[in-house]
Amino acid sequence: MSCLASLLSAFFVGLIRLPFLFYLLxxxxxxVVLFLLVCGLLLGPGLLAIKYDLWWPWLLYAVPFAWGLRGRPSPLASFMAWVGTLKFFCRPLCVVEDPGAYKIKGRDIRAILEKLKPGDILLRGYDGYVDGFFIRRLSGVGDKVGNFTHAALYVGAxxxxxxxxxxxxxxxxxxxxNWLPAPEALKEAARKNLFDTGxxxxxxxxGQGVHAEDILTFCRCDQLAVLRLPEVIYATDGFKEFFSLEKGTDEYAMQQRLLxxxxxxxxxxxxxxxxRSALSKIGSAYDFECGSLEDHNFTCSEFVYYCYRSIHHYIGLLPRQHSLFGWPWxxxxxxxxxxxxxxxxxxPGTGNxxxxxxxxxxxxxxxV
Structure with a gap:
């Protein structure tokens, strides 16, 4: 009798799990379909043009680039921004758009708000996000996986x-x-849409470019660190300039004082x-090439690096060679x-x- 009960129990347990198995499948x-669709959208026009010797499929690549050159949001930029909202879950197997559940909680945010000073560098990371998986494996050196996927500058009020x-x-x-000053209408649009008070x-x-955001919104993440410059920056030897500083600017004057x-x-x-530099660059486009070190479009890290461009060498912040998964090619x-x-x-206080x-x-x- 007990054997029959065990068999029935096992049967019903398995029966209950069947719908979950079908759901996982x-x-x-x-x-898989989403992956194939993305690959088809990216590679399909080119393969079609090559196979049938057609010219018009190349327009599907040319139009987004033309939009980008004219300062308009391209489909690629919009797509990359959307991918950044996707989070991967193993149990059950699924991808959710902007799930809104994070490990940084209210107590953490209160501790951060008490510590912050203008000029602090904020680093944050997320668990499970699709783009974060690749960013972490691009952020580390060699085969080391990075902790963070984003950097920002805290400016205060x-x-x-x-x-x-x-x-x-x-x-x-x-x-x-060539990089030219933006029309005043474009600057006004940036001030209206990408600047905020608080x-x-x-x-x-x-993805939308350089913009201002409330610290409470920024802290919605899974990992967070607050970094601060030393009270005094000392001159050192072997300076190497990556951004050309314009004569007559504050940054150039500070660099010359050190150099x-x-x-x-x-x-x-x-x-x-x-x-001042951070404010002046609001509205600048995101650097989707992720490595140009240009003066006028930035990844998150390049932007913070640019803001501290007059002292980057003196705090040991220099560009490094990075590759996906640590593979040089x-x-x-x-x-x-x-x-x-x-x-x-x-x-602080470790002696290091x-x-x-x-x-x-x-x-x-x-x-860690």
Missing amino acids: WCAAGL LKEADRKRAATDLRIQDKAG EQMVIHSM EKKEELSRDEVVTSAL LLSRETITPDDFYEISAE SLENRLTIEWKSATI
Whole structure:
């Protein structure tokens, strides 16, 4: 009798699990179809044009690039921004768009808000997001997987009076590849759509470009770290410039004080210059090439790097060679990633903080 009961129990348990098995198979099939659809959209026109010697399928590639050159959002940019909202779950197997559940909780955010000072560098990461899987494997060096997928600059309070300072150095690229000052109408659109006021704000570069965002919105993530410049920046030797600083600017003057006069710079004056740079670049496009180190379009890390361009060498922040999965032949490029900031930082009070080194003011418990 007990044997029969065990068999019946096993049968019903298996019967109950059958719908979940079919659901998993359905989700797996859906992911395969989605993958094939994306591959078809990206490769299909080219293969069609080559196979049948047609010219018009190439327009499906040319039109997005033409839009991009004219400063309009391209289908590729919109698609990449959408991919960034997808999160992968193993149990059950599925992909969810912007699930809204994160490991950084209210207590963490309160601790962060107490620590923050203008000029702090914020690093964040997400678990399970599709784009984050690849960004982490591009951020590390060698076969090391990175912790973070995004970097931003904390600017503190932004008032309505700051709006007129936004987008003042917004540039667009002409057909010849030259960067020209953007029309005033485009600058006004950036001030209207990408600038926002608030008591605790960040400025960062994402798919929609460089924009301002409330710190509470920014903290919706799974990993977070707060980095800070030292109180004093000291001159060092062997300077290498990656951004050409314009004579007469604050950044050029500070660089010359370090380079020629060997003077010290205070953290406050460096931060003031960085915040001014961040505001002036609101509206700048995202760098989907992820490695150009241009002055006028940025990935998230390139943007923070640009804002601190006058002292990048002195804090040990230099572009490094990165590649996907650590394979030198796969998407290899010299650039800055979120984990590069973390790698040159030291815990405060550990005795490891060298001169000019960033310090970690706060980090979530899951970061190793």
